[in-house]
Amino acid sequence: MNASEGWQRLESRLEAIDRRVRSLESDPSRRNSFIPYIVDRDSPYTNVDGQYPDHDGQPLLMMSGYSYLGLGGDERVVEAAKAAVEQYGTGTHGVRALAGSIPLHRELEAELARLLGREEALAFGSGYAANVGTIGALCGPGDTILIDKIDHASIVDGCQLSGAKVTRFRHNDPGHLDRRLQDSDDSGLRLVIVDSVYSMDGDIAPLPQLREVCDRHGALLMVDEAHALGVIGRSGLGIEDHFDYEHLVDIKLGTLSKGIPATGGWVVGSSRLIQHLKYAARPFLFSAALAPAQAGAALAALRILESEPERVTHIQNEAARLRAILNEAGLQTGLSETAVIPLIAGSDEGAYDLATACRKAGVIGIPVVSPAVPTSLARLRIAVTANHTKAHIDTAAEVFIKAARECNLIEA
Numbered sequence: 134m135n136a137s138e139g140w141q142r143l144e145s146r147l148e149a150i151d152r153r154v155r156s157l158e159s160d161p162s163r164r165n166s167f168i169p170y171i172v173d174r175d176s177p178y179t180n181v182d183g184q185y186p187d188h189d190g191q192p193l194l195m196m197s198g199y200s201y202l203g204l205g206g207d208e209r210v211v212e213a214a215k216a217a218v219e220q221y222g223t224g225t226h227g228v229r230a231l232a233g234s235i236p237l238h239r240e241l242e243a244e245l246a247r248l249l250g251r252e253e254a255l256a257f258g259s260g261y262a263a264n265v266g267t268i269g270a271l272c273g274p275g276d277t278i279l280i281d282k283i284d285h286a287s288i289v290d291g292c293q294l295s296g297a298k299v300t301r302f303r304h305n306d307p308g309h310l311d312r313r314l315q316d317s318d319d320s321g322l323r324l325v326i327v328d329s330v331y332s333m334d335g336d337i338a339p340l341p342q343l344r345e346v347c348d349r350h351g352a353l354l355m356v357d358e359a360h361a362l363g364v365i366g367r368s369g370l371g372i373e374d375h376f377d378y379e380h381l382v383d384i385k386l387g388t389l390s391k392g393i394p395a396t397g398g399w400v401v402g403s404s405r406l407i408q409h410l411k412y413a414a415r416p417f418l419f420s421a422a423l424a425p426a427q428a429g430a431a432l433a434a435l436r437i438l439e440s441e442p443e444r445v446t447h448i449q450n451e452a453a454r455l456r457a458i459l460n461e462a463g464l465q466t467g468l469s470e471t472a473v474i475p476l477i478a479g480s481d482e483g484a485y486d487l488a489t490a491c492r493k494a495g496v497i498g499i500p501v502v503s504p505a506v507p508t509s510l511a512r513l514r515i516a517v518t519a520n521h522t523k524a525h526i527d528t529a530a531e532v533f534i535k536a537a538r539e540c541n542l543i544e545a
């Protein structure tokens with residue numbers, strides 16, 4: 134054996150990805166992945182100069198961003214990030230448990246706990262790390278984790294790290310969860326995990342029904358609020374706010390990379406739970422602490438979320454309006470009931486065709502294809518943000534409908 138034999142064994146895997154990229158992005162005008170977008174700080178427009186041979190240099194209207202609250206370029210958030218760098222420098226001195234903690238982490242965690250109605254919070258380096266770390270720290274061999282069929286990949290990876298038995302139940306189906314729990318081993322801990330808002334479909338988990346099923350079987354309930362914080366609920370505080378309950382889940386967790394325009398993740402819960410995670414969540418213990426600029430930006434954005442609830446109302450109203458216009462024209466938006474609106478195109482190639490037609494008309498809608506979504510349900514993943522004015526939404530709707538006609542998805 135030498136290294137070249139190892140590379141030969143890898144070759145078929147490298148070739149599989151290479152073939153897939155070449156088939157979907159067959160010419161430069163069909164590229165959708167890894168485009169360096171130069172985002173305008175004050176508007177949802179973005180520049181892609183030099184990225185497409187057929188592009189005339191005009192800014193494009195971004196309709197697939199994650200920055201729901203529209204705070205990515207907000208002066209207050211940018212200044213808070215700068216102030217954090219001025220005070221604490223660019224990095225941290227390692228992991229939180231050793232020399233990596235700074236007072237800003239504690240401030241951010243106190244704000245998260247207060248705002249989200251729990252005793253304490255813990256900030257992770259990413260939402261991915263928050264899921265993997267929390268699940269890995271709470272469950273082990275002998276336990277059972279029950280996850281929704283389309284839960285986020287970081288939940289799936291956390292389950293693998295834990296070594297627990299994993300069972301999937303049908304998407305948003307409490308009856309099926311009930312049967313799965315009935316059939317599961319009740320000698321260990323049973324943890325049910327759902328996304329509050331599903332990132333590719335934009336529908337909401339049926340929390341009260343899930344809670345009732347969990348209670349009947351003595352199972353704990355954890356939610357991932359990645360696409361819910363800043364998006365659902367009267368105050369934008371997520372799924373409990375949406376269903377008008379103060380405390381309906383056992384473990385609430387989310388990211389600081391979507392509505393909150395930074396990077397990082399969080400978990401909120403009782404002081405005992407947070408203490409356990411501090412000492413047992415591997416991505417928290419063995420990965421560098423959240424960088425000062427990110428903690429500063431996140432803290433500022435959380436304060437704006439609380440003081441400017443009109444941003445949340447705007448997202449909710451405009452998303453409902455966009456969905457209604459698209460549905461009226463015959464476009465399918467799946468199960469969406471939030472800011473995330475899938476434009477279902479069907480085949481993977483069909484989604485790429487639709488994305489290209491939209492871009493040529495000045496709007497970016499990014500395709501999501503299999504295996505991220507089922508093969509015949511490839512889509513453009515559209516997201517409405519607080520930076521989209523009514524006029525932006527009208528423009529986008531017009532472009533989506535025209536492009537869908539060009540691609541024969543709806544009648545002309």
Ligand SMILES: Cc1ncc(COP(=O)(O)O)c(C=O)c1O
Nearest residue numbers: 259260261285287332359388390
């Ligand atoms: C539902 C969900 N959970 C977790 C994550 C991971 O968050 P982050 O990007 O902050 O690591 C994502 C990211 O896309 C997500 O959609």
